[in-house]
Amino acid sequence: MTTTILDPTSEQAPATRERVGRPESLAGLTVGLLDISKPRGDVFLDRVEERLTAAGATVARYAKPTFTKPAPADLRHEIATHCDAVIEALAD
Amino acid sequence: MVPPTEARVSRMLEGTTRSPDEVVVLVPPNLVECPVEKVAVNAVMAGCRPEYLPVVLAALETVCTDEFNMHGVLATTMSVGPILVVNGPIARQIGMNSGINVLGHGNRANSTIGRAVQLVLRNVGGGAPGGIDRGTLGHMGKQGFCFAEDEDGSPWTTLAEDRGFDRSQNTVTAFCGEGPNLVMDQLSRSPESLTRSLASSLRTAISERVVLGMDGMLVMSPEHMSRYRDAGWDRARFMAELTECLMVDTDSILGGVDGVEEGLPPEFAGHRVPKFRPGGLLVVHAGGPAGLFSAVIGGWKNGPGGSDPVTREITP
Amino acid sequence: MHDIDYLERRGVPGVFVASDTFIDAAETQSAGLGLDVAGVYVAHPIQDRTDEEMTALADGAIDALLGALTGPA
Numbered sequence: 001m002t003t004t005i006l007d008p009t010s011e012q013a014p015a016t017r018e019r020v021g022r023p024e025s026l027a028g029l030t031v032g033l034l035d036i037s038k039p040r041g042d043v044f045l046d047r048v049e050e051r052l053t054a055a056g057a058t059v060a061r062y063a064k065p066t067f068t069k070p071a072p073a074d075l076r077h078e079i080a081t082h083c084d085a086v087i088e089a090l091a092d
Numbered sequence: 093m094v095p096p097t098e099a100r101v102s103r104m105l106e107g108t109t110r111s112p113d114e115v116v117v118l119v120p121p122n123l124v125e126c127p128v129e130k131v132a133v134n135a136v137m138a139g140c141r142p143e144y145l146p147v148v149l150a151a152l153e154t155v156c157t158d159e160f161n162m163h164g165v166l167a168t169t170m171s172v173g174p175i176l177v178v179n180g181p182i183a184r185q186i187g188m189n190s191g192i193n194v195l196g197h198g199n200r201a202n203s204t205i206g207r208a209v210q211l212v213l214r215n216v217g218g219g220a221p222g223g224i225d226r227g228t229l230g231h232m233g234k235q236g237f238c239f240a241e242d243e244d245g246s247p248w249t250t251l252a253e254d255r256g257f258d259r260s261q262n263t264v265t266a267f268c269g270e271g272p273n274l275v276m277d278q279l280s281r282s283p284e285s286l287t288r289s290l291a292s293s294l295r296t297a298i299s300e301r302v303v304l305g306m307d308g309m310l311v312m313s314p315e316h317m318s319r320y321r322d323a324g325w326d327r328a329r330f331m332a333e334l335t336e337c338l339m340v341d342t343d344s345i346l347g348g349v350d351g352v353e354e355g356l357p358p359e360f361a362g363h364r365v366p367k368f369r370p371g372g373l374l375v376v377h378a379g380g381p382a383g384l385f386s387a388v389i390g391g392w393k394n395g396p397g398g399s400d401p402v403t404r405e406i407t408p
Numbered sequence: 409m410h411d412i413d414y415l416e417r418r419g420v421p422g423v424f425v426a427s428d429t430f431i432d433a434a435e436t437q438s439a440g441l442g443l444d445v446a447g448v449y450v451a452h453p454i455q456d457r458t459d460e461e462m463t464a465l466a467d468g469a470i471d472a473l474l475g476a477l478t479g480p481a
Contacts, residue, residue, distance in 0.1 A: 006096045008133045008215040010124040014442030020416045022479035031477070032420075034411065037397075039455050040462050044425070047466035048473065055474070066397030068164030070410040080418035085477045088411055089425035092454035122440040167433070223436030 023084065027056030032083035036067040041090035048087060067091065096136040104132040107142030108149060109408045116149055117156035119217030120163035121224045126152070126216045131208070134215055138208035138236070143186045144201055147264060148208045150406040151176050151238070154266035155209065159400040165268050165392065166219040171229040172392040175269045175309065176206055176238040177376055179252035180262030182406055183240035190242035192380035195272050195311065195387060206236025231271035239378060245314055246377035248327040254375075255403045262406035267309050267374055268399035270298070272387040277316070283323040286316060287330065290386060291337035295367055297390035301345040301355045303365050307372040307391035307401065313379035316386050327375070338367040369394065374401060409434060413441045423476040425469060427452035446476040 023029060031052050033045045049059045062079055064071045071079075079086055094100065105112050105128065112129035119126045128149065135148050155162045155174045165172060178188055189199035197203060213219045221227070227234065243250050243259065252263040275293040280286035290310065297308045320330055342363040347355035372394060379385075392399050412422035423446040426434060431449060438445050450465045457465070 003095075004098045006098060006101050006133045008096060008130070008137055008211065010119075010122070010126075010130070010216045010218070012124060014122075014440065016442045017416075019444065019446060020419050020421050022421050022477060024480070025478055026474065040457055041454075043459050043462035044450075044466045047463045048470065051466070051470045064411075066164075068161060068168070068393070068397055069158075070163075070414075076411060076414050080415055080420050083420055086412070086415050086420055086422040087425065087473055087477070088422065090427070090450070090454060091424065091430055092427035092452060121437065218436070218440045220436065222432065224433055224440075226430075226433055 025056075026052065026085060029084035030058045030060055030082060032060045032062055032079045032086040034071065034079065034086055034088040035061070035063040036088060036091060037064050038067045038090060038092060044090050045087075048089070093137050094139050096133045100136045101129065101132050104136050104140065104142050104145055105129065107145035110149070117152050119152070119156055119212060120219065121166060122218040124216050124218070126212060130216055131212055134211040135204075135208040138211055139200065139204040140208050141186070141200065144205050144208075146406050146408055147178060147182065147186070147205050150264045150404050151205065151209045151266065152212060154264055154402040154404045155213075157402050160266055160268065160402045161399045162213065162217075162219075165399055166213070166225045168392060169226050169228045170270075170392050171227040171231050172268050172270050173227075173231065173234040173237065174206070174209065175233060175267045175389065176209070177251055177265045177267070177374075178205075178238065178240045178263070178406075179243065179250050179257070179265070180259070180406070182262040188240035190240040190378045194239045194242075194378040194380070202239050203236065206233075206238035208236070209238075210234065210236050233269075233271050241376050242314065242378045246317060247321040248317075248330075248377060251374060251376045252403060254327065255401075257403065257405065263403050264406055265374070265401060265403040267307070267389075267401045268392045269309055269389040270391075272311065272389050275386045275388055276384070278384040280319065283319050283325050283330070284333070286319050287333050288337050290316075291334055293388050294334075294338060294373070295340065297367070297388055299354065301352075303340050303342075303345065303356075303367050304369050304372075305393060307374070307394045308368055309374045309376065309389040309391070311376050311378050311387040311389065313383060313386050314377070314381050315384050317377055331373075331375070334373075335366060339364050340367055409437045409441065409445050412445050413443050416443060416445075421477050422446065423448055423473055425450060425473070427454050448472040448476060
């Protein structure tokens with residue numbers, strides 16, 4: 001006689017996706033900087049903004065209300081609508 | 093760990109009237125749809141009896157909410173986890189412990205309900221320790237932390253009543269907290285003295301330099317409660333007196349005071365603030381009949397950026 | 409990382425920055441999401457750093473960030 005043991009996990013292997021295609025250069029593009037609102041992340045992003053601007057990109061700054069949750073839907077949508085690329089920082 | 097055979101899972105599902113394929117919650121961190129049957133499999137593994145299943149289901153409905161923020165509770169390096177308090181007749185009906193060793197071992201329902209919730213978070217949600225679960229130290233309650241309030245032995249309204257439910261309702265309240273810290277006061281005979289004494293321990297919850305941003309829980313033992321019963325203090329009187337004892341002069345907790353760099357920034361100087369935000373201290377009556385001890389349990393970041401306590405009714 | 413996953417689904421290339429104690433957390437979450445989310449790691453700790461130290465960390469990360477967001481056409 002066999003005994004069947006049931007699986008306690010979700011039994012879901014998420015469909016694996018490739019990263020979306022990258023541009024050759026960020027020059028002339030809009031790069032969103034999403035601050036997750038942990039202390040010191042803003043100073044890091046200030047410098048990243050300077051460097052990106054020097055590289056010819058336009059920078060748009062955003063901040064999540066809290067680092068403990070994903071960004072609200074309207075903020076995500078705004079970034080997706082206005083930016084060509086995004087950098088999210090800084091988790092520690 | 094009990095192997096979840098088909099027969100055991102089937103018996104477990106008899107503990108609820110809900111359909112096995114009904115989706116109970118989206119389980120963080122992977123936000124996976126979790127049907128009743130998956131909860132039952134994990135409840136079997138945890139060692140639950142079928143009559144505990146409605147409590148496990150309701151507990152998952154409390155922690156998998158935006159207010160409780162289970163994803164954040166897992167991901168934080170602070171060593172906190174869900175602490176589940178059961179109120180209502182169901183606690184007695186399924187044999188939960190609200191007495192001796194209430195926060196510890198020795199009772200099947202207390203030991204396994206919280207464990208089942210934790211297993212669902214890991215197995216279904218993907219929140220494994222060392223992966224998404226980043227607690228620097230963790231605590232033993234992250235194995236599962238569930239207990240019942242001693243309602244019959246208390247002269248006060250219950251935690252659930254304090255949170256808008258009535259005594260006939262079965263509820264589970266989830267609070268995000270650390271492990272329990274013992275408070276000893278064996279000499280206070282008056283409620284005024286004991287209140288000041290409890291406040292001196294509550295002020296140090298998490299850190300004496302943390303005010304307002306984190307909630308707390310006080311588990312008051314029957315012998316400590318007897319001081320308030322004898323003096324005729326109800327919950328409201330106690331909370332009012334305690335709140336006054338928990339006012340903190342910010343000048344005493346500024347960064348740099350007493351040679352300690354941790355603390356509030358200088359712009360907060362000159363204020364007097366409460367240790368806990370209004371409603372931010374949950375008081376529960378539980379414990380063995382003898383022993384002049386209570387317990388303080390510090391919380392995590394509160395409010396929309398952290399975790400708020402959540403109470404849900406337990407349904408069959 | 410849920411944010412980057414969402415933005416990549418919307419066609420926006422993304423990269424997150426975390427301190428290097430979070431490498432295994434990020435890998436676990438990537439596996440859960442089904443996307444190898446681009447990440448750049450900087451030296452832990454962060455919260456007690458001075459402005460100068462944070463600026464230096466950003467300078468040290470900029471090439472990796474540009475690399476994560478650009479590629480061959």
